Amino acid sequence: MGSGASSDVKELQRIFDACDLESCGSLTGEDLKIALAGVGLAKDAAKTVDFPAFCELVKEAMVSSPDPPRIVPFALRGMRFEQLQAICEVCGCGQDGWLLAQCQSAMESESGTRRLKEDLYSLNRFLVRPATAGPEDVRLPESCLELADNDTERLEMGVYEAPSASDLATITSRLALPRPKRSCCFAELVNPAGLQCDYFVSHSWGHPFVSSVATLSNFLKGADGSHSTAFWICLFALNQHRLQEELGTSSVRAMPFAYGLAKASQGVLMILDQKVEPFRRLWCLYEAQRAWELHRPLQLLLDGETDGGSGPSLALLVAEELQKLSAFDASASVAGDKIKIWHQVINRSVQRAFPMASFEAQFDGSHCRIRGFGPSWFSHFDSKVSQLLASPVFRFCLDAGDGPLALRYLGLGAEASRQELRCCEKLLPKSLQEVWVSNPSCGECRLLHVYAHLGDLQNLDFLLAARADPTERAKDPKQRAALHFAVKAGHDECAKRLLEGKALAHDPDKNRETPLQIAAYGGFTSLVQLLLRAGAVVNAADRDGWTALICAARAGHGETVELLLLNKASPHAMDSLGRNAFRHAKMAGYDLPQLEKCSEMLEEDDLECQMVDR
Structure with a gap:
């Protein structure tokens, strides 16, 4: 492009396109700064520009600016x-x-x-x-x-x-x-x-x-x-x-x-x-x-x-290692990068509850103070990455006629068409709805659990049509049904299809946690509404005494709190430590007027909360 900025339109277009990260046809903020540096202009511009405006900006800047070294985008x-x-x-x-x-x-x-x-x-x-x-x-x-x-x-x-x-x-x-x-x-x-x-x-x-x-x-x-x-x-x-x-x-x-x-x-x-x-x-x-x-x-x-x-060596190697894949256990050279990536990939329910600044503030070095923080909080990310890495190797195994190894990759979430599922089934002694598979996020489970967790509606339908049982439990520590996994990942259509297939709306797992509590903590208001209409018990509590309202309040989901209150959720219900929904919201730093309006007793609870916290 030569020294400094250039009027070469093709070159400007190349640089503009390289800096348009979202391919939206405009540059703003850091994208624009990088593009200007790419034409030799050390200049910030607090505006959003399309390509013609970018060319004009470069032309104007050339009049008054020297020619600093160009920094390649x-x-x-x-x-x-x-x-x-x-x-x-x-x-x-x-x-x-x-x-x-x-x-x-x-x-x-x-x-x-x-x-x-x-x-x-x-x-x-x-x-x-x-x-x-x-x-x-x-x-x-x-x-x-x-x-x-x-x-x-x-x-x-x-x-x-x-x-x-x-x-x-x-x-x-x-x-x-x-x-x-x-x-x-x-x-x-x-x-x-x-x-x-x-x-x-x-x-x-x-x-x-x-x-x-x-x-x-x-x-x-x-x-x-x-x-x-x-x-x-x-x-x-x-x-x-x-x-x-x-x-x-x-x-x-x-x-x-x-x-x-x-x-x-x-x-x-x-x-x-x-x-x-x-x-x-x-x-x-x-x-x-x-x-x-x-x-x-x-x-x-x-x-x-x-x-x-x-080749075959890749198929065998990847199958073993994907079983251990974990964002929680993965390493990063810089601790700050690890926390940023963790927040980017953590399950949506937690991400909504803890914005980036709040999430970073919960760390003391590598130790996180958030209750329950651990591998399960990255289950959706782990499943998606496992699926991405497993898919190409699944097809290799299928082409090689290795049914058991292909099934392992299906368990890991490999994407598969219905035709590929039928081909795999022909290589196995049992039908696909009858086989057990191992998934890093779902434990030992049925394929129905895997597809519910991944939001694969097409293959979920395939298994339900083959009479897969939506109430069957996975052999994971919490012994959850497919509906738990669909709700946790926020898959509305999969949850709806499972309920139509006779899944139980009120279905406590081994820790007495229900799909409704999971949906409430994630702020998935549409799923909360779906589950309530299907018969979920609004005031049911898990082993720690957390109700759906407490879950929603603790995560600061005001819209979900309002919906639960309209459906007769009790604002006075307390967990095993004597804390109600209002107290949980205050502890997490959320002001929820929906809760403040519902009882005169809440002001007394707030005063007590301040005294205890001090």
């Missing part, structure tokens, strides 16, 4: 496969070459350092950061090493010794890398005009770089891809010297990776090592879910598979 920070391959060859990855020598030298000179290998962490330390450092990036002395607790902190502080100047000059010369005038990401250094990505790559940084490149090479061969195919890889797409600036947004959905994923034209590739490490990384799981939300194809690639990762 996140979505255009791609790396061609041939460029990745060149890095691998020049650094001697997997060949006892330069990168391994740097790792060994560092381990010898730094006592107590972790074992270094030729993964993305080492590539970042010895190549990416030194090659992209600008004059402003002054390195701290060796003595600062003792101030950092781990390798990530050391990298962020800039306290690692870079390779010798001659070593680095040799590598950068062979890669034809220019000397940056300012710190930048590696993708900007090699593709200063930016590069549209074909695929977004989700993977673990601990995976050997040479293995990642080999896996992508095998994939391209199987997909008839070109060496000019462009990949979005976070190591190269993020400015490793300015991570806090680039990741500083309060919203996970607007972080740099979101642009790369949303704009990758061919979808998402998840590279799995032999330990399936991405299944244990919260970022990778969230990336899989975002791929589904954005209607981007997701493909699994197993390291070492010459067929691109669709």
Whole structure:
């Protein structure tokens, strides 16, 4: 595009489209700021603009602004496969070459350092950061090493010794890398005009770089891809010297990776090592879910598979690991990121009850003070990600004629058409409504429970038509029926269909929790109304004495509270600790006028609450 802003309409359109995260035809806030930086303008604009207005804004800004360096928008920070391959060859990855020598030298000179290998962490330390450092990036002395607790902190502080100047000059010369005038990401250094990505790559940084490149090479061969195919890889797409600036947004959905994923034209590739490490990384799981939300194809690639990762070894490996998939137990390098992602993916009932600021305030380090916080609060997310990752492997098993393994994937939530269900049933000794499956969120259960939880109305109908029993209990710790799972996930149509199929509206589980209480806590007012009309008992309480009204009040759902009161829910009912709905609302910080109007006794309860809390 040349120096500074340009009047090239095609280039402006490319940048505009790359920054339009929601593909809505307009830019505002952070999107607009990124787009302006992409044409060389360090300028904020508190307005919403369409493309013609964006062009005018750029034209006006050019009159009075100098030409600062252009910052390539996140979505255009791609790396061609041939460029990745060149890095691998020049650094001697997997060949006892330069990168391994740097790792060994560092381990010898730094006592107590972790074992270094030729993964993305080492590539970042010895190549990416030194090659992209600008004059402003002054390195701290060796003595600062003792101030950092781990390798990530050391990298962020800039306290690692870079390779010798001659070593680095040799590598950068062979890669034809220019000397940056300012710190930048590696993708900007090699593709200063930016590069549209074909695929977004989700993977673990601990995976050997040479293995990642080999896996992508095998994939391209199987997909008839070109060496000019462009990949979005976070190591190269993020400015490793300015991570806090680039990741500083309060919203996970607007972080740099979101642009790369949303704009990758061919979808998402998840590279799995032999330990399936991405299944244990919260970022990778969230990336899989975002791929589904954005209607981007997701493909699994197993390291070492010459067929691109669709072989029998992948089928067996994924089946075992998906059974353990858990957003609650997954790891993230930065605790703050983990909390943000947790809030983004937590079950909707909890998300509604605790807005982001309130949710963050409940954490003391990694400890959460919210009552009952645990793996079950992520059941819907876990099921959806399990479904996404299981679906392609289910089809492979079905094509291979392996009925039992295909059934395992159905239990994990794999998407299947009715025709595929019938094909699978022919490979099994029992009908699908009679088989037991294992699901991470539903425990040992029937397929009816799985489809109710996932909101798969079509296959729910298929099983009900085959006379599946909607009152049958799953063998999970709470022994819930299909209606519990449908209500917890907020699936109105599935709940309606189950009730039409003779599911019980008032159906206490092992803890005496009913679908009505679950719907009330989630603020699913339409489901509350549906259950009440079907005969749910409005004042029933669970083992802790929580009624549906207490559940709704505690979560601050005023509309649901009002509906329950209209249906004769008692505002005086108390839990096992003597707290009524009004008290619960106050404890959670909610003012609910619907409760204040219903009894003169509530003012006395409020006064008592203040005295006890003090």
